[in-house]
Amino acid sequence: MSELNNKSAAPYSDHPLERELAPLWQQAQAGDEKAYAKALQLIARRLRSFFKRRMNNTPEDIEDMVQETLMAVHTRRHTYDSNFPVSAWIIAIAKYKLIDFWRRHERRDRLHDEFDDSDVNQAINEAALGSNASNIADVQTLLTQLPAKQRKAIELIKLLGLSVTEAAQQTGQSESALKVQVHRGIKQLANMVQKTSS
Amino acid sequence: MKTDRLIEFLAQGASTEPAPALSGRLLMTASLGLLISLAIVMVLIGPLPAEMLTTASPWIKLAYTFLLVVAAVWLTTGLAKPLARLATPVTLLWLILLGMLGLGAWTLIQTPANDRFTALFGQTWLLCPWIVLLVSLPTLIALQKTVREFAPTHLRQAGFACGLLAGALGAAAYALACPEDSPAFVAVWYTAGILMTALTGALSSRWLLRWA
Numbered sequence: 172m173s174e175l176n177n178k179s180a181a182p183y184s185d186h187p188l189e190r191e192l193a194p195l196w197q198q199a200q201a202g203d204e205k206a207y208a209k210a211l212q213l214i215a216r217r218l219r220s221f222f223k224r225r226m227n228n229t230p231e232d233i234e235d236m237v238q239e240t241l242m243a244v245h246t247r248r249h250t251y252d253s254n255f256p257v258s259a260w261i262i263a264i265a266k267y268k269l270i271d272f273w274r275r276h277e278r279r280d281r282l283h284d285e286f287d288d289s290d291v292n293q294a295i296n297e298a299a300l301g302s303n304a305s306n307i308a309d310v311q312t313l314l315t316q317l318p319a320k321q322r323k324a325i326e327l328i329k330l331l332g333l334s335v336t337e338a339a340q341q342t343g344q345s346e347s348a349l350k351v352q353v354h355r356g357i358k359q360l361a362n363m364v365q366k367t368s369s
Numbered sequence: 370m371k372t373d374r375l376i377e378f379l380a381q382g383a384s385t386e387p388a389p390a391l392s393g394r395l396l397m398t399a400s401l402g403l404l405i406s407l408a409i410v411m412v413l414i415g416p417l418p419a420e421m422l423t424t425a426s427p428w429i430k431l432a433y434t435f436l437l438v439v440a441a442v443w444l445t446t447g448l449a450k451p452l453a454r455l456a457t458p459v460t461l462l463w464l465i466l467l468g469m470l471g472l473g474a475w476t477l478i479q480t481p482a483n484d485r486f487t488a489l490f491g492q493t494w495l496l497c498p499w500i501v502l503l504v505s506l507p508t509l510i511a512l513q514k515t516v517r518e519f520a521p522t523h524l525r526q527a528g529f530a531c532g533l534l535a536g537a538l539g540a541a542a543y544a545l546a547c548p549e550d551s552p553a554f555v556a557v558w559y560t561a562g563i564l565m566t567a568l569t570g571a572l573s574s575r576w577l578l579r580w581a
Contacts, residue, residue, distance in 0.1 A: 208380035263451035267522035
């Protein structure tokens, strides 16, 4: 049995985190508060990267999950079995917490979408220009060089995809004025692009 | 940053609190559960006639369920913790199950063809699994409450293990009231009752085993 344990523990104990964490954890179990604080810091960092990679859709909950798991690790630390690497034990708890989180949120999330302005803007930009980040950045810098009225008209009609009527309602300008702004703006953008490329 | 404050706070409790011994707690709960199952069986059905204790059949039932209890305690102890090695108890469970099925099949072959139906179904095959499930339920709930205090991370499997243990204990209690005497009956219907309890444990785990 002990042979078995050593074999599977070996690849973990070579891991840099485990090499740092294991001795701290041992000291902590003996009652060393400083070592325990250090161990928890390491664990928190590990948990943060674990959750970050798996909670893309709910980044605002990551830190809560780190704290919740830290508390679980603390209150259930008597379930640690020294036949296993500390980091593997931590990750087993983190996985449980993550599944529990998903279960708790699956019902709520079906009912509402997180509304975040930057997400909307990004989605609009991506829809208009593709997800190529440098495209988006280029157009944004060019747009800032336009007069405000032309820029607003192009953003609303060409990038956001509003109809001319809707845009007119939003800006309070007449439809024909908006069309002219778009036309002039596009022309000037084209000029700017030609200038920078030549 | 809030997480750092939390860590400072937690670190003040570094010294290990005396760890509640998992196997001790489990054995306590299991014994209590066995007594409750036994009480239900005796009130509901009453003990089997004393002369049956001189035959092999109650002892076969008790041996089968006792071995299952041992393997199930082992398995439950493992699944109550975040990490454990389960290969040995799982293998043990399979060996016990296959052994009992083998014994049942072997005795069935020895039985004259005309009596085989009775040997397999007895008088109470429809009742037996349900009684086992019924008398095991209090144990199942108590076991899940106990396991929940530790840190099971695979809830469904842990619930299944609790159910196996509760079912094996319940079947042991029922063995002292069950009038059937064929090993084939035990192999099929006792096993069915225990598996039904295990499935109940797995299905209820989402509510009874969840911990925060």
